[in-house]
Amino acid sequence: MxxxxxxxxxxxxxxxxxxxxxxxxxxxxxxxxxxxxxxxxxxxxxxxxxxxxxxxxxxxxxxxxxxxxxxxxxxxxxxxxxxxxxxxxxxxxxxxxxxxxxxxxxxxxxxxxxxxxxxxxxxxxxxxxxxxxxxxxxxxxxxxxxxxxxxxxxxxxxxHLPDGPKPPLVRPVNYMRVASAITLLLGTVTLFTVASPYVLPVLQNRNIWAAISLVSILLFTSGHMFNHIRKVPYVAGDGKGGISYFAGGFSNQFGMETQIVAAIYGLLSFATIALALKVPRMSDGKSQQVAVVIWGVVLLGVYSFLLSVFRAKNGGYPFFLPPF
Structure with missing residues (x-):
């Protein structure tokens, strides 16, 4: 033992x-x-x-x-x-x-x-x-x-380690990045302070914001984003040796078609603005009547052309106006 x-x-x-x-x-x-x-x-x-x-x-x-x-x-x-x-x-x-x-x-x-x-x-x-x-x-x-x-x-x-608490991954402070951010912030504040007497009147101008809004509306209502998403061609052949500017169907379009439609919407907008704001302020009665007739003809002709574009894209579209 x-x-x-x-x-x-x-x-x-x-x-x-x-x-x-x-x-x-x-x-x-x-x-x-x-x-x-x-x-x-x-x-x-x-x-x-x-x-x-x-x-x-x-x-x-x-x-x-x-x-x-x-x-x-x-x-x-x-x-x-x-x-x-x-x-x-x-x-x-x-x-x-x-x-x-x-x-x-x-x-x-x-x-x-x-x-x-x-x-x-x-x-x-x-x-x-x-x-x-x-x-x-x-x-x-x-x-x-x-x-x-x-x-x-x-x-x-x-x-691959056992379950349980683990130390977090801690990155060191990037002092160069912090200094750069502070310098950029101070520079931005200084620039804004110096330029504010000149910039603020521009930013507060109603006509500038109205123009920006109008251009943006024309771009997006004419299908500008559709072109970027679908990568559509600018124009296409019509099969007869010519060029087709409008794509058939409401779900298709060309790049040139977008520009034409934007120009149509722009003319209609300016004609409406002129009739609503500019013509009533004219002091001469005859000039006012001539302006009304001119802008009314522009509205009728451009809107008639717009409806003809709709009929060209879809033959079943029921509306139209003379002269198109």
Missing amino acids: LLSHLTTLLCTVGIAFSAKPAVDKFQRFQSLSHPNPVDLNDATYNEITAAPRDYYTVVLLTALDSRFGCALCREFQPEWDIIAKSWNKGKVDDVKLLFGTMDFNNGKETFQKLMLQTAPVVLLFPPSIGPSATPDGSPFRFEFSGPISGDQLYTWINR
């Missing part, structure tokens, strides 16, 4: 001593990765990813040297540093996670062993022991198909 108890005691001590290096290894690398990710080489990469491990490890395999021409590597490196700093500065006691970066110059053997032909590549190693361990312990691989943001990779990492 003494021999049996001694054997059990030695096994227990052996297990305790075998588990201790894994804990010490996590604490040691965690102290090196606060707040930036650990710079790895072939030896430290093998050490940080070796089993047994009761922690997660995320490693970025990159090639930052300008000789390799990896623009994506250099572009993503600041995003990777933000991810590591956000996690290391956040306090999550339930999840053990280490971040490491291995450049090609420091890990050529590892790149060859993994048969990597492109960079950057992110590997996430789950624990090999503990409740979150995977059966085979093989890493999850994230390959870059193009430029991505740190938020996308951070979301992918969190999907």
Whole structure:
């Protein structure tokens, strides 16, 4: 029995001593990765990813040297540093996670062993022991198909971690952008203060706003947005060697047709405005009568032409006016 108890005691001590290096290894690398990710080489990469491990490890395999021409590597490196700093500065006691970066110059053997032909590549190693361990312990691989943001990779990492609260991704304050925004705001306020005596009378002019409103109404009622959405042709052939300016059917139109209809609506508008505002203010009675006749003929002729356009687009349209 003494021999049996001694054997059990030695096994227990052996297990305790075998588990201790894994804990010490996590604490040691965690102290090196606060707040930036650990710079790895072939030896430290093998050490940080070796089993047994009761922690997660995320490693970025990159090639930052300008000789390799990896623009994506250099572009993503600041995003990777933000991810590591956000996690290391956040306090999550339930999840053990280490971040490491291995450049090609420091890990050529590892790149060859993994048969990597492109960079950057992110590997996430789950624990090999503990409740979150995977059966085979093989890493999850994230390959870059193009430029991505740190938020996308951070979301992918969190999907492979246990459920629970995670540190938010915190981006550093861009003081240059803040200074630029303040300078732009001050410049805008200064410009408005200096130019307001000249600009405000223009903005408060009723005739200008009336003209803008009228032009906008003419554009949209004539089908300007329809042309942009449908990408309609400007004109089309009529099948007889000529040009057709109006498309058949009320659901079709040409670019030239829009301009013609806008001109018709514009003439009708100006004729109506002249009869309503200008003619009553004329002091000479004969001139007033002549103006009424002229604008009345314009209204009749232009509106008659508009109805003929409707009949040309749809033969079943029942209305018309002479002379068209």
